[in-house]
Amino acid sequence: MEYANLRRQAASLKRSLFDQGYLDEQFCQVEDLQDEASPNFAEEVVSLFFKDSARLVSNIEQAMEKYPGDFNRWDAHMQQLKGSCFSIGASKMNNECTLFRNSCGEENAEGCRRSFQKVKREHAILRQKLESYFQLLRQAGPARTATRSGGK
Amino acid sequence: MTSYVEGSPVKALIVDDSAVETMVLTAMLRKFHCEITTAKNGKEAVQMFLEGKKFDIIFREKDMPVMSGPEAIEKIRALGEIHVKIVGVSVGDNAQEAFMRVGADEFLPKPMKLDVVGAIIQEIIKKKKKNNDTVQA
Numbered sequence: 001m002e003y004a005n006l007r008r009q010a011a012s013l014k015r016s017l018f019d020q021g022y023l024d025e026q027f028c029q030v031e032d033l034q035d036e037a038s039p040n041f042a043e044e045v046v047s048l049f050f051k052d053s054a055r056l057v058s059n060i061e062q063a064m065e066k067y068p069g070d071f072n073r074w075d076a077h078m079q080q081l082k083g084s085c086f087s088i089g090a091s092k093m094n095n096e097c098t099l100f101r102n103s104c105g106e107e108n109a110e111g112c113r114r115s116f117q118k119v120k121r122e123h124a125i126l127r128q129k130l131e132s133y134f135q136l137l138r139q140a141g142p143a144r145t146a147t148r149s150g151g152k
Numbered sequence: 153m154t155s156y157v158e159g160s161p162v163k164a165l166i167v168d169d170s171a172v173e174t175m176v177l178t179a180m181l182r183k184f185h186c187e188i189t190t191a192k193n194g195k196e197a198v199q200m201f202l203e204g205k206k207f208d209i210i211f212r213e214k215d216m217p218v219m220s221g222p223e224a225i226e227k228i229r230a231l232g233e234i235h236v237k238i239v240g241v242s243v244g245d246n247a248q249e250a251f252m253r254v255g256a257d258e259f260l261p262k263p264m265k266l267d268v269v270g271a272i273i274q275e276i277i278k279k280k281k282k283n284n285d286t287v288q289a
Contacts, residue, residue: 088176
């Protein structure tokens with residue numbers, strides 16, 4: 001019963017992440033890559049994403065400080081982060097990355113700074129939400145199949 | 153969706169400086185029993201060919217440090233590697249043109265989809281089987 005309840009909570013949290021635009025279909029693609037050989041693949045990828053994206057965010061921050069007005073450099077760094085966002089379906093973060101890149105194209109430093117703050121905010125929010133999601137899944141344990149129909 | 157043909161597995165080379173993207177594509181290719189090698193930039197990839205390594209397919213990101221995807225493709229084709237299928241991948245604008253201009257066979261926008269990757273791998277499996285059957289005949 002507890003397992004079913006935790007699974008329901010996780011499913012509900014995941015649904016809300018999609019409804020609120022934090023995640024898109026690509027996240028389902030990542031979860032679909034899980035199998036018996038890699039039962040925690042999605043969590044491993046997401047964990048790698050947050051480790052990697054923290055580094056990329058730091059790189060962007062340093063580039064904006066050390067190379068003011070070097071929009072090509074800022075853009076190149078953000079493109080890397082955007083690629084990672086695409087890979088796990090981090091939709092809201094991806095959108096903010098796009099806005100940053102648009103500001104780079106317009107050579108709008110203030111626009112870049114504003115967008116970058118939003119990128120960092122969305123990064124933090126997504127991290128917290130996905131950590132909650134995977135914690136629920138871990139607590140629920142591996143998916144169980146029913147032994148007889150209607151049984152719980 | 154996955155299918156398996158007896159014989160040597162498809163040898164795939166992933167050239168991408170993003171660990172996340174490499175991890176996801178690796179998992180996709182494993183579904184099709186591919187033998188997977190990875191490189192972080194074009195220079196590493198070219199070096200593999202210079203060392204005599206052979207691949208059936210290369211997935212190459214466009215923008216990478218040290219050597220870009222298109223530059224590496226030019227060098228690999230110049231080594232006479234005309235049979236290896238080269239798939240350019242990118243989130244960037246104008247990437248498709250940059251890849252096709254230097255001899256890539258196909259371009260996939262990121263994020264890659266399992267069914268799209270699968271169709272490409274199945275095509276290579278069929279081609280390898282056909283080549284094997286021709287040799288044995």
